[in-house]
Amino acid sequence: MIGLSGMVRDDPAGNLFRVGRRAFTDPEVHTRERDAIFDHCWLYVGHSSEIGAKGDYVTRSVGGREIIFNRDREGKVHAFLNTCPHRGATVAREPQGNAPGFRCFYHGWSFHSDGRFASKFPEGNYGEAHYAGGCANLVQAAQLGEYRDFWFLNFDAGAPSLESYLGDTREILDLVADQGDEGMEIVSGNPNYVIHANWKLLAENSIDGYHAHLTHKTYIEYLGNVGNMRIDETFAAGLTKGIDLGNGHAMVEYPAPWGRPVARWVPSFGEDKKAMVEARAAQLIARYGEARGTRMAEWNRNMLIFPNLVVNDIMAITVRTFYPVAADEMHVSGWALGVVGEDPALRQLRLFNFLEFLGPGGFATPDDVEALESCQRGYRNQREAGWNDISKGMPREGHSRHDDEAQMRAFWREWDRRVGAVT
Amino acid sequence: MGSARGGGDVSALRPEIEDFLYAEANLLDEWRLDEWFALFTDDATYEIPTAGMPDGASAAVSLFYVADDHTRLRERVVRLNDADAHAEQPRSLVRRIYGNVRIEGGGDRVIARCTFIAKRAKNRRVDDFFGHIVFDLVRAGSSWRIATKRVYLDMDLLHPGKISIIL
Numbered sequence: 001m002i003g004l005s006g007m008v009r010d011d012p013a014g015n016l017f018r019v020g021r022r023a024f025t026d027p028e029v030h031t032r033e034r035d036a037i038f039d040h041c042w043l044y045v046g047h048s049s050e051i052g053a054k055g056d057y058v059t060r061s062v063g064g065r066e067i068i069f070n071r072d073r074e075g076k077v078h079a080f081l082n083t084c085p086h087r088g089a090t091v092a093r094e095p096q097g098n099a100p101g102f103r104c105f106y107h108g109w110s111f112h113s114d115g116r117f118a119s120k121f122p123e124g125n126y127g128e129a130h131y132a133g134g135c136a137n138l139v140q141a142a143q144l145g146e147y148r149d150f151w152f153l154n155f156d157a158g159a160p161s162l163e164s165y166l167g168d169t170r171e172i173l174d175l176v177a178d179q180g181d182e183g184m185e186i187v188s189g190n191p192n193y194v195i196h197a198n199w200k201l202l203a204e205n206s207i208d209g210y211h212a213h214l215t216h217k218t219y220i221e222y223l224g225n226v227g228n229m230r231i232d233e234t235f236a237a238g239l240t241k242g243i244d245l246g247n248g249h250a251m252v253e254y255p256a257p258w259g260r261p262v263a264r265w266v267p268s269f270g271e272d273k274k275a276m277v278e279a280r281a282a283q284l285i286a287r288y289g290e291a292r293g294t295r296m297a298e299w300n301r302n303m304l305i306f307p308n309l310v311v312n313d314i315m316a317i318t319v320r321t322f323y324p325v326a327a328d329e330m331h332v333s334g335w336a337l338g339v340v341g342e343d344p345a346l347r348q349l350r351l352f353n354f355l356e357f358l359g360p361g362g363f364a365t366p367d368d369v370e371a372l373e374s375c376q377r378g379y380r381n382q383r384e385a386g387w388n389d390i391s392k393g394m395p396r397e398g399h400s401r402h403d404d405e406a407q408m409r410a411f412w413r414e415w416d417r418r419v420g421a422v423t
Numbered sequence: 424m425g426s427a428r429g430g431g432d433v434s435a436l437r438p439e440i441e442d443f444l445y446a447e448a449n450l451l452d453e454w455r456l457d458e459w460f461a462l463f464t465d466d467a468t469y470e471i472p473t474a475g476m477p478d479g480a481s482a483a484v485s486l487f488y489v490a491d492d493h494t495r496l497r498e499r500v501v502r503l504n505d506a507d508a509h510a511e512q513p514r515s516l517v518r519r520i521y522g523n524v525r526i527e528g529g530g531d532r533v534i535a536r537c538t539f540i541a542k543r544a545k546n547r548r549v550d551d552f553f554g555h556i557v558f559d560l561v562r563a564g565s566s567w568r569i570a571t572k573r574v575y576l577d578m579d580l581l582h583p584g585k586i587s588i589i590l
Contacts, residue, residue, distance in 0.1 A: 188485040189473040189486030190474075191473055192579070192581060194580065194582050196584065215509065218505050335486075351482065351486050360585045361471055361586035366510035369585045
């Protein structure tokens with residue numbers, strides 16, 4: 001019943017699931033996670049649209065490393081460790097750009113866009129061994145893989161394939177990727193913010209349907225005030241789900257109460273957009289069938305790909321990662337994903353929907369941040385009050401609902417398996 | 424931005440424009456949000472682009488932190504006046520400084536630029552916001568109204584985590 005980590009108590013017979021609050025506070029646990037999780041899981045690095053042209057690159061932190069994600073001059077995609085083989089300085093220092101190669105500003109060592117060492121020094125500077133065996137090339141992440149334009153890396157050369165790792169999440173990524181006839185793209189403008197809380201609090205929160213009506217009461221009232229709310233029979237019927245997607249991945253799925261710029265009109269979009277949005281829904285149904293088309297148009301999915309990629313296909317589509325820099329601090333990066341070639345009016349509605357809810361200046365995310373930081377403060381009491389309860393819905397017959405906690409239990413079982421396996 | 428035609432000596436406007444900006448800052452610091460909202464024109468916008476956005480960035484094509492028209496700004500005030508706006512309960516202590524005020528235009532319309540530092544204290548932690556602000560102001564009788572307030576955060580990482588106060 002007590003998992004290998006000693007921090008997860010799973011008692012199906014007693015309908016109890018508890019997580020030790022030490023998992024959120026202990027620096028030793030943070031260190032173990034760096035190894036057991038971030039050194040072995042597939043981690044999201046970026047989207048194809050961010051490096052559309054040959055020579056495009058972005059730099060970002062992934063799994064505690066500094067990474068260059070780029071498309072070389074031949075069009076091949078790479079994930080390099082952003083560090084000069086000479087003394088270690090980062091060789092790309094801009095957040096993004098286009099470059100035929102990289103040059104370290106410290107001593108001038110240069111590299112082709114495919115990572116090969118490009119400098120030629122006068123004879124006598126270096127011996128033959130310096131140039132041999134690629135030891136002066138940029139180091140690549142051990143594995144790099146792509147699914148539907150979502151790129152992932154893995155620092156473990158022996159880790160199972162990306163395809164097997166993603167498993168059932170691929171079907172959900174398909175529901176996102178298929179929304180654009182010409183593909184999907186990351187929109188410019190990338191919120192990066194700090195939350196003074198353990199990263200797993202955001203993993204839970206991102207797929208938590210239980211907190212919405214209370215934590216986000218003012219957001220829901222706002223939607224009502226401006227006409228961005230249309231609740232139909234499907235929503236009222238309570239056909240919501242919390243789904244374990246395997247490998248620690250999980251999601252909630254529920255009919256949208258709000259507008260979805262992909263294909264669900266609400267009055268706040270304006271009467272002039274109604275025909276266009278409804279035509280788009282009809283197109284999706286014609287192309288993908290009634291069930292799948294309706295699912296893409298009308299239903300929301302909040303998905304967590306273990307350990308830390310959130311793809312929330314809700315009133316807008318957010319792609320979000322978050323990494324611990326300490327047990328009680330994480331850095332969050334968010335991106336808005338949109339349809340390539342989208343009507344400008346719908347693109348604007350998509351961005352407004354995003355920033356109203358999902359942005360750090362919106363009407364909802366600030367309250368999530370407050371809740372997470374409040375939990376972290378509460379964990380100071382862990383010696384006397386040591387366990388979180390994640391049991392909601394365990395006795396329920398049939399499938400779990402979106403406001404149950406089955407999806408968090410899926411995350412924690414995988415976390416326990418990986419962290420507990422470290423000796 | 425509207426036209427900023429000359430119609431007088433800009434330096435002569437400085438005292439009243441600065442007084443207006445400092446009064447605006449004070450209303451926010453004192454959480455007098457309804458009075459603050461009343462400073463805006465009916466077609467006003469209040470925007471905070473995401474970090475790194477250039478001056479001409481548009482919320483129609485790029486993701487902003489905040490892109491309020493008059494309606495969304497009103498709703499922002501409604502929300503912050505509600506005890507269920509949890510991020511600001513209890514309310515932060517806030518104090519901001521506007522400086523380096525520069526004024527262009529004149530007559531009935533001016534562009535006022537300033538730098539700012541805002542400090543926010545809550546839960547025994549202090550958050551810093553800093554950047555610059557561009558105001559588009561229109562004369563309204565003996566005072567001024569805000570047609571646009573655009574706040575550029577000169578921060579590549581948003582250390583405070585959220586922009587739950589109005590900047």
